[in-house]
Amino acid sequence: MKFEPTTLQGVYLLTPDVYGDERGFFMESWNARTFANAGFDMEFVQDNHSRSARGILRGMHYQTQHTQGKLVRVTAGAVFDAVVDMRRDSPTLGQWFGVTLSEENRQMLWVPAGFAHGFYVLTDVADFQYKCTDMYHPESEISLAWDDPAVGIEWPLIDGQAPQLSGKDAQGLPFSEAPLLD
Numbered sequence: 001m002k003f004e005p006t007t008l009q010g011v012y013l014l015t016p017d018v019y020g021d022e023r024g025f026f027m028e029s030w031n032a033r034t035f036a037n038a039g040f041d042m043e044f045v046q047d048n049h050s051r052s053a054r055g056i057l058r059g060m061h062y063q064t065q066h067t068q069g070k071l072v073r074v075t076a077g078a079v080f081d082a083v084v085d086m087r088r089d090s091p092t093l094g095q096w097f098g099v100t101l102s103e104e105n106r107q108m109l110w111v112p113a114g115f116a117h118g119f120y121v122l123t124d125v126a127d128f129q130y131k132c133t134d135m136y137h138p139e140s141e142i143s144l145a146w147d148d149p150a151v152g153i154e155w156p157l158i159d160g161q162a163p164q165l166s167g168k169d170a171q172g173l174p175f176s177e178a179p180l181l182d
Contacts (some may be wrong), residue, residue, distance in 0.1 A: 018106055050127070
């Protein structure tokens with residue numbers, strides 16, 4: 001497993017070792033010892049799987065209580081995955097990082113607690129799976145505005161059309177009004 005730091009402190013792009021032949025492939029997506037040896041000692045308490053259609057944007061979500069670290073990956077299709085640093089004392093507060101995750105590249109993104117997270121579906125359908133370090137806590141969930149110019153995420157919108165959003169995501173807070181995390 002290759003662990004590459006990104007432009008945001010604590011966020012890593014992971015590329016697993018993949019072994020394949022005419023029968024298919026094999027890869028480890030999680031191994032506690034491998035991660036601990038690389039300095040990532042975490043315990044996961046929840047696994048999630050979502051399926052979304054082309055043009056759907058889910059996010060940018062984070063929790064002010066029971067903050068979650070997330071190990072995210074795509075097992076079918078492709079998404080543009082984005083994170084925004086919401087940590088009050090971070091040198092990269094308010095900055096974003098984005099990457100395409102797909103079934104072809106099999107890459108994963110480690111998103112530590114303290115980041116808003118979301119993704120935009122680039123293919124007809126995408127299956128998005130992620131492991132969380134804390135339980136979902138809907139009472140403290142915040143949606144950061146996906147299109148806040150103060151953050152400036154460069155979403156690769158299909159044909160420049162606005163994404164399909166949930167009601168909650170359509171009402172996302174601008175960064176200037178979003179609670180920061182300690």
